[in-house]
Amino acid sequence: MLLLAVDTATPAVTAALHDGTKVLAESSRVDARRHGELLLPAVDRVLAEAGATLDAVTAVVTGVGPGPYTGLRVGLVTAATFGSALGVPVYGLCTLDGLAYAAGRDAGVTGPFVVATDARRKEVYWARYASPRERLTGPAVDRPADIAEQLAGLPAVGAGALLYPDAFPTVVPGAPEHVSAAALAALAAEKLAEGGDAGPAEGAFLPPQPLYLRRPDAQVPKNYKVVTPQ
Known part of the structure; x- marks a missing residue:
């Protein structure tokens, strides 16, 4: 192999x-x-x-x-x-499952915990885990303040958690970003x-297709400008 x-x-x-x-x-x-x-x-x-x-x-x-x-x-x-x-x-x-697995392997995280990555637009992609190989909820995309209460007290892993310490006050030391x-x-x-x-x-294998949780920034224009001769 x-x-x-x-x-x-x-x-x-x-x-x-x-x-x-x-x-x-x-x-x-x-x-x-x-x-x-x-x-x-x-x-x-x-x-x-x-x-x-x-x-x-x-x-x-x-x-x-x-x-x-x-x-x-x-x-x-x-x-x-x-x-x-x-x-x-x-x-x-x-991808969040890979981060969760690495947190267990590299930082000794056992669970429960949350993984959060930067989703831009002042949001995070996140999921909650019972252990490094068992995802409980997610993945989802939300503003950190909107999920802070439901994730209160959980250790956090990932760059998204580091960006928003008010929502993720307990970041695991040494865990991957x-x-x-x-x-x-x-x-x-x-x-x-x-x-x-x-x-x-x-955590079954997934089809190798993009996991999008929101629409892309680029949008097709609604009204096209006429450029051909009348």
């Missing part, structure tokens, strides 16, 4: 390789405006570091969001293209070892 994982749903442009037992290589760079420029070089780096070639990849894992419209699509289109070109399956995972492809790959490897597509309570 050789899993290639990518995610561009957050400002982190991240890629990783996993052999089913361990992470072989990973690359992450935080740059919210250059997802399209940075992802393929990141894939090249992890392949070179692992001493592997692209045709050795047996499956692709991609974060499906939630995330901003343009950045999110970069990772999904790249994953779909690799899957089609290589003839291998493409597995989708909720953004998702990493290494965490997504490790989570996918565990799920595949357990038999693949587990039930909803265990």
